[in-house]
Amino acid sequence: MTEPVPIRGLWCAMLTPLGADGDLDHARLAAHARGLLAQGVDGVVPFGTTGEGPSFSVAERCAGLETLLRAGIAPDRLLAATGATAITDAVALTRHALQSGCPRCLILPPFFWKGLSDEAVFRYYANLIEAVGDARLRVYLYHIPQPSGVAIRPRVVARLSAAYPGIIAGVKDSGGDFEHTAELLRQGARLSILAGHEPHLPRLMRAGGAGTICGIANLFPDLAAALLKPDPEPDDEARIRSFLDIVLRYPFVPAFKAIRAAQTGDPAWLVPRPPLRPLSPAERESLFAALQGAGFGIAAETGRRRAEV
Amino acid sequence: MTEPVPIRGLWCAMLTPLGADGDLDHARLAAHARGLLAQGVDGVVPFGTTGEGPSFSVAERCAGLETLLRAGIAPDRLLAATGATAITDAVALTRHALQSGCPRCLILPPFFWKGLSDEAVFRYYANLIEAVGDARLRVYLYHIPQPSGVAIRPRVVARLSAAYPGIIAGVKDSGGDFEHTAELLRQGARLSILAGHEPHLPRLMRAGGAGTICGIANLFPDLAAALLKPDPEPDDEARIRSFLDIVLRYPFVPAFKAIRAAQTGDPAWLVPRPPLRPLSPAERESLFAALQGAGFGIAAETGRRRAEV
Structure with missing residues (x-):
């Protein structure tokens, strides 16, 4: 070593x-x-x-x-x-x-x-x-x-x-x-x-x-x-803040996992370990809508469809 | 079973x-x-x-x-x-x-x-x-x-x-x-x-x-x-409260262990596991003095002497 x-x-x-x-x-x-x-x-x-x-x-x-x-x-x-x-x-x-x-x-x-x-x-x-x-x-x-x-x-x-x-x-x-x-x-x-x-x-x-x-x-x-x-762009810092403002409306690990599931199209990512719970389909839908509204291009449509299997 | x-x-x-x-x-x-x-x-x-x-x-x-x-x-x-x-x-x-x-x-x-x-x-x-x-x-x-x-x-x-x-x-x-x-x-x-x-x-x-x-x-x-x-005696409830009033001035597990060490004359009882720390000799002395003042007959003198080994 x-x-x-x-x-x-x-x-x-x-x-x-x-x-x-x-x-x-x-x-x-x-x-x-x-x-x-x-x-x-x-x-x-x-x-x-x-x-x-x-x-x-x-x-x-x-x-x-x-x-x-x-x-x-x-x-x-x-x-x-x-x-x-x-x-x-x-x-x-x-x-x-x-x-x-x-x-x-x-x-x-x-x-x-x-x-x-x-x-x-x-x-x-x-x-x-x-x-x-x-x-x-x-x-x-x-x-x-x-x-x-x-x-x-x-x-x-x-x-x-x-x-x-x-x-x-x-x-x-x-x-x-x-x-x-x-x-x-x-x-x-x-x-x-x-x-x-x-x-x-x-x-x-x-x-x-x-x-x-x-x-x-x-x-x-x-x-x-x-x-x-x-010399980071002021926009980048604003972007991170806007991402966190949206995501932290939810328990953050399930929200991160939902986004990962959407990005990869792999619903296995949705699930955290107890006591954490996966976001519900409705929560995912509102999370993804807010993120897309803020300009975060996750593969939400595809991801959500596959993730709901 | x-x-x-x-x-x-x-x-x-x-x-x-x-x-x-x-x-x-x-x-x-x-x-x-x-x-x-x-x-x-x-x-x-x-x-x-x-x-x-x-x-x-x-x-x-x-x-x-x-x-x-x-x-x-x-x-x-x-x-x-x-x-x-x-x-x-x-x-x-x-x-x-x-x-x-x-x-x-x-x-x-x-x-x-x-x-x-x-x-x-x-x-x-x-x-x-x-x-x-x-x-x-x-x-x-x-x-x-x-x-x-x-x-x-x-x-x-x-x-x-x-x-x-x-x-x-x-x-x-x-x-x-x-x-x-x-x-x-x-x-x-x-x-x-x-x-x-x-x-x-x-x-x-x-x-x-x-x-x-x-x-x-x-x-x-x-x-x-x-x-x-x-039909518990009102005195017994007051006694428990007075005991807790004294003990809870200290981290309670180390305080309980200090009392147990004093009661048994066995200093091995003094030590909790990290992150808890044993009471210091000065803390033990003031704890025992307060308890004795409130009428709790722990074998403090003997216990303290042995416990300080």
């Missing part, structure tokens, strides 16, 4: 396809990853939030990562999401990623307990890193308090980075608060700061950020890539 | 003891369960919230249940906590409980996603029950929105109970809102309604509730039992 390059550019928080039995669809997962890389995405993250990671068991997540590697996805194009509520599970997932040749791991804080102190968050990651016990590990801290209920504050990031230099490699900031992101950039100058909230990308890149790990890359990688350019 | 009797009376949400290595301490777990039953507790629940269930892997939780059975705890004194964010994990834990002779399972809703609709919560439990596919299963729904972030509304309970009569056996209501509990009693007359918030017990029992699954039973089972009597 060579020294892993810091993550930069456009990374996709991959949607996770399911078979008719509700199990992980390994063939579609591999094909989706290959397709994204062919479209110019710099790397893929299986089993993040957009990928419904916490809805899959440790064994399923390990098998999914192995599938991607067997499908020829290079380890330096992979960031393994290895967080879990049980530290024993997070350690097992992280060790498995390392053993598979993927030293870069995106790690959620444990998300059952609420009101954790900064000290508790620091100690959790410290315990995890020490339990994994592998200097090759590269941790990307995952700040997404909306579902996790646990914030990773910039001062915790700075403290972890000082305690584990090299191992703490970056932060995915999906909190949607640019002040938080800006403070990360000030406190963690050596780290890859990646935004999950796409409209922040132009500001992030001007301020020295590394790029994005985002969900929109599943659907419109060019649109996300446009925001990473040195 | 005989038809499981509905859960009634005083059940203990067991604390989970750890060894010096942070692993589950099987011998202390078995001894604690036996001790509780010897003190008159009607049954025990391993790996609930007080037992830090989501901090343990599926394999650890299965092994803990097996330990209790091997230690001679009768299956009808056990309620297995089998919820998990991945439905595949929840199915595996629930099947394992059934295969072990424990058909009664306390099941958290999946707690990563927030803002789930009633339909999503209903469908999740329906999918889980159908995936387990065993008519012997007895589900106790676990409403504890403070950490889980997902409410189980009375109308969802009623709908599940109508769809799976017999299988839906009860609700543990730890929300601390007696109006919610009262609505459960109105809508789920055939179910065992168990309160997690101890001060509600006298009102619950007058209104036809079944009893409690509570954490205080780890420490003062007599105090919790007193509130289940037909």
Whole structure:
């Protein structure tokens, strides 16, 4: 394993396809990853939030990562999401990623307990890193308090980075608060700061950020890539905002999956894992109408017809 | 396996003891369960919230249940906590409980996603029950929105109970809102309604509730039992409230563990699993002083000295 390059550019928080039995669809997962890389995405993250990671068991997540590697996805194009509520599970997932040749791991804080102190968050990651016990590990801290209920504050990031230099490699900031992101950039100058909230990308890149790990890359990688350019068009940022304004009227993973199903004409993509529910045909119809009204050319007619099979 | 009797009376949400290595301490777990039953507790629940269930892997939780059975705890004194964010994990834990002779399972809703609709919560439990596919299963729904972030509304309970009569056996209501509990009693007359918030017990029992699954039973089972009597003393309810007023100034699991360590003189009890942190010696000192001031006779002096080893 060579020294892993810091993550930069456009990374996709991959949607996770399911078979008719509700199990992980390994063939579609591999094909989706290959397709994204062919479209110019710099790397893929299986089993993040957009990928419904916490809805899959440790064994399923390990098998999914192995599938991607067997499908020829290079380890330096992979960031393994290895967080879990049980530290024993997070350690097992992280060790498995390392053993598979993927030293870069995106790690959620444990998300059952609420009101954790900064000290508790620091100690959790410290315990995890020490339990994994592998200097090759590269941790990307995952700040997404909306579902996790646990914030990773910039001062915790700075403290972890000082305690584990090299191992703490970056932060995915999906909190949607640019002040938080800006403070990360000030406190963690050596780290890859990646935004999950796409409209922040132009500001992030001007301020020295590394790029994005985002969900929109599943659907419109060019649109996300446009925001990473040195001089993005104001129109591109407006376009991303208008897309999110429409999509976030719905639960976002089922909405993303509905769009993917429409784009590919493959209704298998429609289905998320419980507790998430697929959009209803009526919801899909109104989503697609709104997107088309805003100029998003998804293959909605064809997709919807096929998706209703 | 005989038809499981509905859960009634005083059940203990067991604390989970750890060894010096942070692993589950099987011998202390078995001894604690036996001790509780010897003190008159009607049954025990391993790996609930007080037992830090989501901090343990599926394999650890299965092994803990097996330990209790091997230690001679009768299956009808056990309620297995089998919820998990991945439905595949929840199915595996629930099947394992059934295969072990424990058909009664306390099941958290999946707690990563927030803002789930009633339909999503209903469908999740329906999918889980159908995936387990065993008519012997007895589900106790676990409403504890403070950490889980997902409410189980009375109308969802009623709908599940109508769809799976017999299988839906009860609700543990730890929300601390007696109006919610009262609505459960109105809508789920055939179910065992168990309160997690101890001060509600006298009102619950007058209104036809079944009893409690509570954490205080780890420490003062007599105090919790007193509130289940037909005519509890007003003093007993005041005593429980004063205990909680003091303890809830601290993270409750570390505080409960500190008291248990003091009561037993066994410092191994002090330690929770990350991300929870043990109380500091200063926190323990002020907790114990406040409890003693309120008349709670824990063996604090002896316990504290030993616990500081």
